[in-house]
Amino acid sequence: MTDSSAYRVETTSRLAQWKIDNLASCTYRKSDPFKIGKWNWHLSVEKNRVLFVKLYPEISNLTRENPPIASFIIRVVSSAGDRKALTHPEVTDKQLKNNEDFVWAIDVPLTTGKFIIDVEFLDLKAASPGGGEPCSIWDEETTEKRANATALVSLGRMLTESIHTDIKIIVSDGSIGAHRAVLAARSPVFHSMFAHDLKEKELSTINISDMSIEACQAFLNYIYGNIQSEEFLVHRLALLSAADKYDIADLKEACHDSLLEDIDTKNVLERLQSASLYQLPKLKTSCLRYLVKFGKIFDIRDDFNSFLQCADRDLIAEVFHEVLNSWKGF
Structure with a gap:
């Protein structure tokens, strides 16, 4: 491990790992800043009679004005072959403002050899702009906004109230009415079905036998700009399959982005x-x-x-x- 990499923390959207080769030569080490959510963070270790591990946000105007409220699991894992791990009890809704707000004292000897500090962020909350209870930064309804940007709000009423539906979608456990024009406008595959003399055009039905009625309803809700965030999360994989099958690029991208998180x-x-x-x-x-x-x-x-x-x-x-x-x- 080079000198520069000794302080680098590797991250995904919710996971941070700091690999430490050897702490025997020093009594204190602080990581480089790493970003999770809206904030930059640091990890630090201090060797005294016990080992102290700290997690805290980097001091900034954002931290002062809106400190994170974090839920996370933190572990110290031996990087030797047995990969023994020490796990701190799950931390829930802990407000972190400085480097004293979360301190983990470990009295098991870990001062020699390689080990990894592993932090899995379960949730990050921030104060609501309008006051009230803090809300999760990962619950922002970006998917709903994306869908609403591609369809008029009135299309949602057309679907939910079955206003002049002219085609029936038959799924594994039921059927749902929809509109040819909307489906054709959102999917080149549907457009081709209705433009040619295929059975879907003649019978005014579309068979999607590999989809449940709940997943199909979520699929149509997205197409019509009427999907809710929770509904999207529950059916992401089914929606990804439908987006790929019917060539709906923005839905496929939305599923892809969400599955990464x-x-x-x-x-x-x-x-x-x-x-x-x-x-x-x-x-x-x-x-x-x-x-x-x-x-x-x-x-x-x-x-x-x-x-x-x-x-x-x-x-x-x-x-x-x-x-x-x-x-x-x-």
Whole structure:
């Protein structure tokens, strides 16, 4: 590890890792600033009779006026072969203003050898501009705004109130009425269906048998500019599949951006496969980086073994190529 990299913290949108080769030669070390959410952060370690680990935001006007309220899990992980970990109890809604607001005293010897400080941010809140209760910075309704920008608000009423619907979408567990003109305007695939003498035009039906009625309703709500943030989050993978199938680029991009934001050990393998299937290189790179560079592949060994039994061979080869490249760095 070079001198400059000794202070660098690697991050994803919600995860920060600081790799420390050796603390034996000094009693104090502070990381370079790293950005999570709206704030720049620091980690620091101080060796005394015990090891003190601190997490705090960089002092700035933003921190003074609107300090973060953080929920997070912090671990110290041995980077040796056994990867032993010490985990602090989950911190919930802790306001952090300075370097004394979160201090973790560790009395287990960790002053020699390599170790990693791993911080997983579960939520970050800030005071609401209009006062009232703090709200999560990750709950901003960017998806709803994106959808509303591409469709008139009145289209939502046309769908929810079934105003002059002229085509029926048949799904695995029901059917929903919609409008040819709206579907054709939003999707070149639908446009082609209705422009040619295909069965969808003749029968005034579209069969989407691989979608549930709830997922299809979310799909139509997005097309009509009427989707809610929670509904979008629940059905992201189904919406990604539909966006790819019906060539709706802005929905595919919205799903891609959203799936990048909350990669964790429970969903990383599923998202890696989706990234490969739907040709999403940025999501694939982020999943591989999370698994390999951040060492999370060791935390999900059983799931990873199951993944190896069923995943595409080319994708498995990419994973192992990434692992081999990471070993070259040691």
